Amino acid sequence: MPMTITEKILAAHAGLDRVEPGQLINVRVDLALGNDITAPVAIREFQRIGVEKVFDRERVVLVPDHFVPNKDIKSAEQAKILRDFARQQQLTHYYEVGRMGIEHCLLPEEGLVGPGDVVIGADSHTCTYGALGAFATGVGSTDLAAAMALGELWLKVPESIKFIYYGELQPWVGGKDLILYTIGQIGVDGALYRAMEFTGPAISALSMDGRLTMANMAVEAGAKNGIVPPDEITLNYVRGRAKRPYRVYQSDPDARYAAVYEFDVSKLEPQVAFPHLPSNVRPVSEAGHVEIQQVVIGSCTNGRLEDLRLAARVLQGKKVHPDVRLIIIPGTQEIYRTALKEGLVEIFIEAGAAVSTPTCGPCLGGHMGILAAGERCLATTNRNFVGRMGHPESEVYLCNPAVAAASAILGRIAAPQEVL
Amino acid sequence: MNQLRGKAWKFGDDIDTDAIIPARYLNTSDPQELAAHCMEDADPSFAGKVQPGDIIVAGKNFGCGSSREHAPIAIKAAGISCVIAASFARIFYRNAFNIGLPIFESPEAAAKIREGDEVMVDVESGTITNLTRREQYRATPVPPFMQEIIAAGGLINYVARRLKG
Numbered sequence: 142m143p144m145t146i147t148e149k150i151l152a153a154h155a156g157l158d159r160v161e162p163g164q165l166i167n168v169r170v171d172l173a174l175g176n177d178i179t180a181p182v183a184i185r186e187f188q189r190i191g192v193e194k195v196f197d198r199e200r201v202v203l204v205p206d207h208f209v210p211n212k213d214i215k216s217a218e219q220a221k222i223l224r225d226f227a228r229q230q231q232l233t234h235y236y237e238v239g240r241m242g243i244e245h246c247l248l249p250e251e252g253l254v255g256p257g258d259v260v261i262g263a264d265s266h267t268c269t270y271g272a273l274g275a276f277a278t279g280v281g282s283t284d285l286a287a288a289m290a291l292g293e294l295w296l297k298v299p300e301s302i303k304f305i306y307y308g309e310l311q312p313w314v315g316g317k318d319l320i321l322y323t324i325g326q327i328g329v330d331g332a333l334y335r336a337m338e339f340t341g342p343a344i345s346a347l348s349m350d351g352r353l354t355m356a357n358m359a360v361e362a363g364a365k366n367g368i369v370p371p372d373e374i375t376l377n378y379v380r381g382r383a384k385r386p387y388r389v390y391q392s393d394p395d396a397r398y399a400a401v402y403e404f405d406v407s408k409l410e411p412q413v414a415f416p417h418l419p420s421n422v423r424p425v426s427e428a429g430h431v432e433i434q435q436v437v438i439g440s441c442t443n444g445r446l447e448d449l450r451l452a453a454r455v456l457q458g459k460k461v462h463p464d465v466r467l468i469i470i471p472g473t474q475e476i477y478r479t480a481l482k483e484g485l486v487e488i489f490i491e492a493g494a495a496v497s498t499p500t501c502g503p504c505l506g507g508h509m510g511i512l513a514a515g516e517r518c519l520a521t522t523n524r525n526f527v528g529r530m531g532h533p534e535s536e537v538y539l540c541n542p543a544v545a546a547a548s549a550i551l552g553r554i555a556a557p558q559e560v561l
Numbered sequence: 562m563n564q565l566r567g568k569a570w571k572f573g574d575d576i577d578t579d580a581i582i583p584a585r586y587l588n589t590s591d592p593q594e595l596a597a598h599c600m601e602d603a604d605p606s607f608a609g610k611v612q613p614g615d616i617i618v619a620g621k622n623f624g625c626g627s628s629r630e631h632a633p634i635a636i637k638a639a640g641i642s643c644v645i646a647a648s649f650a651r652i653f654y655r656n657a658f659n660i661g662l663p664i665f666e667s668p669e670a671a672a673k674i675r676e677g678d679e680v681m682v683d684v685e686s687g688t689i690t691n692l693t694r695r696e697q698y699r700a701t702p703v704p705p706f707m708q709e710i711i712a713a714g715g716l717i718n719y720v721a722r723r724l725k726g
Contacts, residue, residue, distance in 0.1 A: 182590045182630055190721045208588060215588035229649055265628040272583075281630040281656035283692040287720045295706070329575055334651050363622060365651055418575060507585040524626060526579040528602040533656050535683070 143393035145301040146370055147336040150276040150390055154259045161298040173288040174262030176244055177205035177479055181222040182282035187289050195230050196292030203227050204244040207501040213509035240337025242473025242499045245269040245441035250473055257380050258369040259274050261294055268359045272352035274371030299365045300337040300399035304404040306343035308407025313557045316351030317443060318334045319542035320358040321412035325422030333363035343406050349378045350447035357442045358523050361419040367510050413554060414539035417527045425544055428554040430560040435518040436549040439470025440504045443521035446476050448542040455546035455557050461493040462552030463549050470497045506530045563684050565642040567614035571676040572603055574620035580633040592638035595631050598637040613640035618674045622654025628670035633662045643682055647671040658707055659716040
């Protein structure tokens with residue numbers, strides 16, 4: 142019986158020869174992740190279970206990244222719960238301010254996720270790791286607590302949807318545009334409960350950073366997981382990084398899919414998601430005159446080195462518009478350091494941008510760039526819901542890093558070509 | 562408690578977790594503090610007017626967005642007895658079961674119930690009765706495994722029991 146890559150990974154982790162969509166299974170978890178918002182609740186629930194120790198101190202990862210460096214006393218108390226628990230449980234992978242990163246930028250970089258893994262995280266963007274050919278999905282705090290105790294989790298095997306992308310991408314078009322376009326086509330519940338399998342020549346040609354961006358936003362279409370079948374780009378990325386053995390799975394050619402979408406993306410323009418849903422997408426040339434007061438480049442979606450390089454190429458020798466605050470947030474300390482070495486940070490500061498230590502901060506309206514009533518922000522983040530980045534009467538638009546940079550220069554939503 | 566009864570509060574499609582409990586309040590996980598801001602960015606007056614037992618009735622994809630369990634916690638602590646929606650986002654769906662907030666998937670109920678209707682839900686059968694309009698709707702049956710989680714009083718009790726063997 143043929144299976145998809147998602148089904149094969151889940152079967153292997155359930156100790157079964159095969160699984161079918163709809164089947165309820167218990168899977169062994171290779172890694173369980175929590176952050177400073179979700180882990181305090183998970184730790185409280187874990188303590189109610191009545192076990193002393195987590196199932197494996199090397200496989201429970203805690204990353205305070207949302208409200209750190211602590212934005213207020215309550216946040217400090219929450220982060221301290223993680224720190225104390227990590228110490229008490231002697232967790233190998235606890236990441237402190239100054240040595241950390243935004244969780245979904247950090248874990249792949251640290252080699253904590255490899256192809257064929259099952260990763261669960263109490264953060265919806267845990268689906269990011271599907272870019273490495275892993276099954277990765279977001280859960281809540283109570284699920285995380287159970288996984289921390291048992292090392293396993295119950296799951297319903299999802300149906301898979303196959304997306305095939307044909308053609309060569311235009312300049313300034315990347316993973317963010319592919320995923321925004323896709324969500325625009327299928328809607329914010331277009332892949333509800335399902336696996337999104339990203340394939341085709343345009344994906345084969347896409348960098349690892351671009352693939353991570355795509356898988357990251359699978360949840361914005363309602364998906365359980367997004368996944369890119371591993372290839373040479375995947376293996377080049379994990380070789381020398383992976384801290385555990387990994388295994389490459391591929392979908393069988395005759396595997397069954399709930400739907401197959403084929404997109405010719407050779408003429409695709411950079412995409413912009415208008416308020417207040419990630420599916421409210423239009424090409425940048427049809428954005429019209431939209432003035433903005435803030436631009437954010439960063440987040441688990443687009444805070445990686447390639448993203449910063451794209452922004453720097455646009456910003457080099459230019460100045461941020463007088464009416465715009467440009468906030469740039471490297472995703473990890475390592476990305477930050479490399480950006481410094483490559484001179485990217487110099488370009489950003491010269492242009493008049495604020496460069497911050499890694500944090501989720503403004504993406505979820507936490508801190509480091511909250512919007513006032515009536516303000517508009519163009520961001521490389523993942524959600525543009527009402528009140529996402531601050532006041533309920535503010536607006537968030539989503540785009541790729543090059544569009545964000547060009548727009549910061551012009552003070553309105555603009556294509557990179559307009560400033561170069 | 563097999564029967565839930567209360568007044569319906571209607572919401573639209575794609576109600577996201579930022580609308581249910583905005584991130585600006587996530588520096589705490591205290592249920593009462595969260596309840597005070599429940600549904601704030603969808604209806605700022607909601608927390609002030611909801612009565613114990615009341616029912617949220619929404620369209621498709623309720624609870625989309627973040628994995629924050631603070632969302633079902635806020636709804637439960639606000640006194641809402643259950644949520645009826647045309648469909649639920651998957652993480653919210655799991656979270657609600659795990660913390661013991663009853664939820665019911667019924668596109669028909671979501672379409673026909675109007676704000677202010679008096680609604681009664683039979684938890685075990687999934688029968689939804691609209692007392693105001695004298696109509697009945699069916700909810701999608703809950704898989705037996707998930708019924709076990711509910712019967713145990715949530716996932717933590719279920720796991721604790723299992724570990725005791």
